[in-house]
Amino acid sequence: MSQVEEQKAVLVQKIEKLEDRIKYLEALLEKNQIPFSKINQEQQSNQVEVESKLEQQQEKDQKGPLHTNLDDPLLTKDTIERYSRQMLLPEIKYKGQKLLQNSKVLIIGAGGIGAPAAYYISGMGVGTIGIIDHDNVEESNLHRQIIHNVERIGMNKALSAKLTIERFNHRVKVNTYQFQLTPENAQDIFSQYDIILDASDNPKTRYLVSDASVLAKKPLVSGSAIGWEGQLTVFNYKNGPCYRCLYPECPKAGSVKSCGEAGVVGMIPGIIGLLEAVECMKILIEAPQAKVLSQRMIIFDGYEGTFKAFRIRGPQKNCISCGENKTIKFVKDYDYDNFVGASCQAFTVKEHNFKNITWKEFVQEKEKGFSDQAEFIDVRPESQYDIVNIPLFKNIPYQDLQDLDENALSNLLGDKNKKIFIMCRRGNMSRLAGNDLFKKGYKDVYNVVGGINEYGRDFDQSVPFI
Ligand SMILES: Nc1ncnc2c1ncn2[C@@H]1O[C@H](COP(=O)(O)OP(=O)(O)OP(=O)(O)O)[C@@H](O)[C@H]1O
Numbered sequence: 438m439s440q441v442e443e444q445k446a447v448l449v450q451k452i453e454k455l456e457d458r459i460k461y462l463e464a465l466l467e468k469n470q471i472p473f474s475k476i477n478q479e480q481q482s483n484q485v486e487v488e489s490k491l492e493q494q495q496e497k498d499q500k501g502p503l504h505t506n507l508d509d510p511l512l513t514k515d516t517i518e519r520y521s522r523q524m525l526l527p528e529i530k531y532k533g534q535k536l537l538q539n540s541k542v543l544i545i546g547a548g549g550i551g552a553p554a555a556y557y558i559s560g561m562g563v564g565t566i567g568i569i570d571h572d573n574v575e576e577s578n579l580h581r582q583i584i585h586n587v588e589r590i591g592m593n594k595a596l597s598a599k600l601t602i603e604r605f606n607h608r609v610k611v612n613t614y615q616f617q618l619t620p621e622n623a624q625d626i627f628s629q630y631d632i633i634l635d636a637s638d639n640p641k642t643r644y645l646v647s648d649a650s651v652l653a654k655k656p657l658v659s660g661s662a663i664g665w666e667g668q669l670t671v672f673n674y675k676n677g678p679c680y681r682c683l684y685p686e687c688p689k690a691g692s693v694k695s696c697g698e699a700g701v702v703g704m705i706p707g708i709i710g711l712l713e714a715v716e717c718m719k720i721l722i723e724a725p726q727a728k729v730l731s732q733r734m735i736i737f738d739g740y741e742g743t744f745k746a747f748r749i750r751g752p753q754k755n756c757i758s759c760g761e762n763k764t765i766k767f768v769k770d771y772d773y774d775n776f777v778g779a780s781c782q783a784f785t786v787k788e789h790n791f792k793n794i795t796w797k798e799f800v801q802e803k804e805k806g807f808s809d810q811a812e813f814i815d816v817r818p819e820s821q822y823d824i825v826n827i828p829l830f831k832n833i834p835y836q837d838l839q840d841l842d843e844n845a846l847s848n849l850l851g852d853k854n855k856k857i858f859i860m861c862r863r864g865n866m867s868r869l870a871g872n873d874l875f876k877k878g879y880k881d882v883y884n885v886v887g888g889i890n891e892y893g894r895d896f897d898q899s900v901p902f903i
């Protein structure tokens with residue numbers, strides 16, 4: 438989406454929103470029999486003020502000669518009617534709704550988990566929602582990120598979420614942070630909210646979110662989803678463990694996968710996002726009997742049709758984030774790149790001995806004719822290869838390639854002097870594979886830069902961008 442189209446989409450949204458608001462205000466005016474001229478010009482420019490004045494006026498007009506219990510100016514008649522079905526619950530009632538109305542929730546990422554979580558959290562009447570995401574809506578997000586839509590492709594996800602929420606429940610204030618959460622900005626942003634929801638998709642952000650939540654003394658609802666499976670827990674709640682207590686070391690390279698690599702059934706992050714919203718509500722309404730998922734985890738397996746809940750490790754005395762002698766005092770002073778890069782940055786290859794080749798160079802070389810002394814490998818998972826592939830490249834998924842010893846490799850690839858061309862989806866996994874093959878004795882290894890996505894973009898429009 439071009440910048441102009443993006444701006445146009447934002448304006449169209451605003452017009453629609455204004456039209457809705459005008460209708461609503463006109464109805465209120467009519468109901469209260471207030472002539473339009475009575476509202477002064479200055480206030481007209483501020484919809485929220487006008488609306489709240491009208492609502493107060495309406496409330497005042499309608500107040501009877503006796504006092505009621507209704508003491509929260511934000512929980513007006515209409516608002517209570519909107520939330521009445523949940524307010525009927527003995528665990529929520531008027532007090533619980535007031536707590537929700539006066540609370541602030543920060544959601545990290547408006548993706549597969551964050552999108553449904555934000556939708557329902559705005560539905561339940563939280564007063565303020567903060568949404569942080571630096572990324573733009575893509576076509577491949579829409580099977581699960583239901584807060585966005587086709588017209589929003591190319592628009593920042595936090596902004597897109599805000600536009601949807603404003604049409605869904607205009608009483609919720611949405612703050613957007615249309616940039617990346619970093620060690621430099623995290624503590625400041627977190628301090629402005631009561632509870633944090635992690636809906637991000639990478640280890641570096643997860644550790645950062647956890648450490649910043651510990652420092653800000655805020656509970657952290659945390660979930661993840663991949664394939665058919667999702668999991669959920671609550672960290673840093675009433676002396677419970679933090680993320681680092683559970684995972685002091687980052688998972689090993691290659692074992693950390695994103696939805697973009699491994700795929701995901703859309704409903705799974707949807708379910709996890711909604712479960713995050715449930716935990717969020719339980720914490721905010723301060724229901725004494727509610728069993729918050731602290732030191733417990735739920736694993737949902739959609740394929741098996743099972744939910745399992747079990748206890749997890751408690752707080753660790755030696756945790757560098759929340760333990761007795763914690764060393765993380767300011768997240769901006771902690772080197773997340775180094776911590777994550779050392780063990781879990783899935784696709785970081787700092788030093789390499791393979792050569793890079795672009796698709797243009799590859800095609801030129803192919804036209805000259807490859808000798809028999811060349812092998813072509815596509816290291817993507819079989820499911821990705823199945824959707825679209827270049828048959829010249831045979832599929833040896835990276836996971837399988839890693840497990841092959843030198844003997845098995847030489848049976849498969851033959852002579853170690855052969856040229857080996859490796860491709861993948863975007864050129865990340867092929868770099869890891871290139872390094873592995875070099876270490877196993879193959880000295881003429883080529884990484885095809887940009888993978889199938891770049892081939893599609895530059896050479897063949899019929900190739901889907903996956
Ligand atoms: N540090 C961060 N700051 C802000 N947003 C983040 C950060 N890390 C991750 N996110 C956001 O969290 C969301 C995670 O969503 P999800 O797991 O569905 O992945 P995705 O990037 O939307 O999709 P895919 O992996 O399929 O391309 C993304 O929108 C991503 O931009």
Ligand SMILES: [Zn+2]
Binds near residue numbers: 752
């Ligand atoms: Zn800890």
